[in-house]
Structures are given as structure tokens and as C-alpha cells.
Amino acid sequence: MNTFLAYINEHIEIIYIVILSIFLGIEVIGRVPSVLHTPLMSGANAIHGVVIIGAIIVMGEVEPDDIVALIIGFLAVVLGTLNVVGGFVVTDRMLEMFKKKK
Incomplete structure (x- = not known):
């Protein structure tokens, strides 16, 4: 436990930057209009x-x-894969809305 606390004290600036970037990302993504969702999802997948x-x-x-x-x-691989697959599913569903119906 002491080594964990020492690690946190040693890297407190980086932890602050990560927390602030999480909040900034949430604010930026929350304000994206739905028209831009598909192109941004493609970029996020990449x-x-x-x-x-x-x-x-x-x-x-x-x-x-x-x-x-x-x-x-391993968690990074699994969560990244889920995010890519989910992004492609959402993008596909959005693109289906623009196809002409038979």
C-alpha cells in the first residue's frame, strides 16, 4: 500500500492531467451535433x-x-476492440438511415 501511495505522490501531475483530459473529452464529445457523428466515429475507430x-x-x-x-x-486490447466494433455497428446503423427504401 505504501508503494502505491508513493507512486501516486510521485506522479500526481500526470494523474491531474489525465483526470482533466477525461472531463475535457466528455465536454467536447457531449457537444458534437448528430450530423457529425458518423465522420467522428470513423476517426475514433481508426x-x-x-x-x-x-x-x-x-x-x-x-x-x-x-x-x-x-x-x-489485456484490458486495453479488449476494451479497444469493443469500442471499434461498437463504433462500426453504430456507423452502419446510421448509414442505413440514409439508404433508399425499396
Whole structure:
């Protein structure tokens, strides 16, 4: 527990930046009009594809006894994949709305 608290005290500035960027991202995404949703979702899918590749590379470089890094890397791969798949599903559903009905 002491090592965890020491780590937090050592990296408190980075933790503040991450928390502030989370709030900023929520505000920016919440104000996007629905017309721009499809192009932005395509960009987000591309970014999360890069996240998945990065997580796989990091997991390959981690030592086998570093369980925490492996778990975080695995979660990054799983959550990134879910986000990409969900984004494509939402984009597909939105594009279906613009097709002519038979």
C-alpha cells in the first residue's frame, strides 16, 4: 500500500492531467451535433485501432512476471476492440438511415 501511495505522490501531475483530459473529452464529445457523428466515429475507430496495436506491442514487450502490466494491456486490447466494433455497428446503423427504401 505504501508503494502505491508513493507512486501516486510521485506522479500526481500526470494523474491531474489525465483526470482533466477525461472531463475535457466528455465536454467536447457531449457537444458534437448528430450530423457529425458518423465522420467522428470513423476517426475514433481508426484511433482505437492504433490503441489496440499499441497494447498488443506493449504486452509483447512486458516481462512475463509483470502481471499488472499484462492485465492492463489485456484490458486495453479488449476494451479497444469493443469500442471499434461498437463504433462500426453504430456507423452502419446510421448509414442505413440514409439508404433508399425499396
